Amino acid sequence: MTKILIVDDDPDVRDLVRYELEAREFEVVEAACAADVAPQLSPVPPDLILLDLRLPDQDGLALASRLRATSSIPIIMLTGLGGDVDRIVGLEMGADDYVVKPFNPRELVARIKAVLRRAGGAAVPADLADHDRRSFAGWVIDLSARSLETPAGQPVALTNGEFLLLEAFVRAPKCVLSRDQLLERTRSDGGEVFDRTIDVLILRLRRKIEPNPRAPQLIRTERGAGYVLDADVRRL
Secondary structure: OOEEEEEOOOHHHHHHHHHHHHOOOOEEEEEOOHHHOHHHHOOOOOOEEEEEOEOOOOEHHHHHHHHHHHOOOOEEEEEOOOOHHHHHHHHHOOOOEEEEOOOOHHHHHHHHHHHHHHHHOOOOOOOHHHOOEEEEOOEEEEOOOOEEEOOOOOEOOOOHHHHHHHHHHHHOOOOOEOHHHHHHHHOOOOOOOOHHHHHHHHHHHHHHHOOOOOOOOOEEEEOOOEEEEOOOEEEO
16 A cells, blocks of 8 residues: 655644545555654655644754655645745755645645656566666666666666656757746646746756756756756667
8 A cells, every 4th residue: 555644733634634545545654743753764664745844843844854865755745825935945855746735635635646656657677678768978867767877876866856857858858948848747747836846946956966056067047948958868
């Protein structure tokens, strides 16, 4: 069963989400505060974390940052109305999506399923030769296994949004992609999106693949047009 961790200090919210998820045969575990999260991460970690940004013992944004530093488990933030700054900062820290409270439980379930689909990707073939592997500037991205390696062969953890963004670039190298085009490729769940989302994802991706993120050489900004992967891409 797919395991979902709900981190929220409001028992009514936890009960509501649990009811909706268990009705769809998800396994649900709970944490009422940040201190309760660590025991739920082992021995079997959750497949996705629903994280309220207003916790009694720790700011949810700080917790999201700590979680992202040690794992690639998808995170959906639960934010209050008018929390645009929280949403942007949360995305910068590596969250995969956000849902605004009060939310429609069915919409939340749909968003969870969409993030899980992106996180799961295609089944990994047994034979590496069957993988769709591509190289750019020494980096190797495996579109089948949804993995990225540095030129030195070291794995790099990417969130779902970061991977989908990089996939969009390697499928159209040296082509300028507008924000609308990138939004369509990285936010396919039909939820609320805005241009700033792409800027955040670009910033996060540059931090991971650029020698100097402040002077990017791989992902360049085309003023007034969008972004471009300025590298040759070849299949392996």
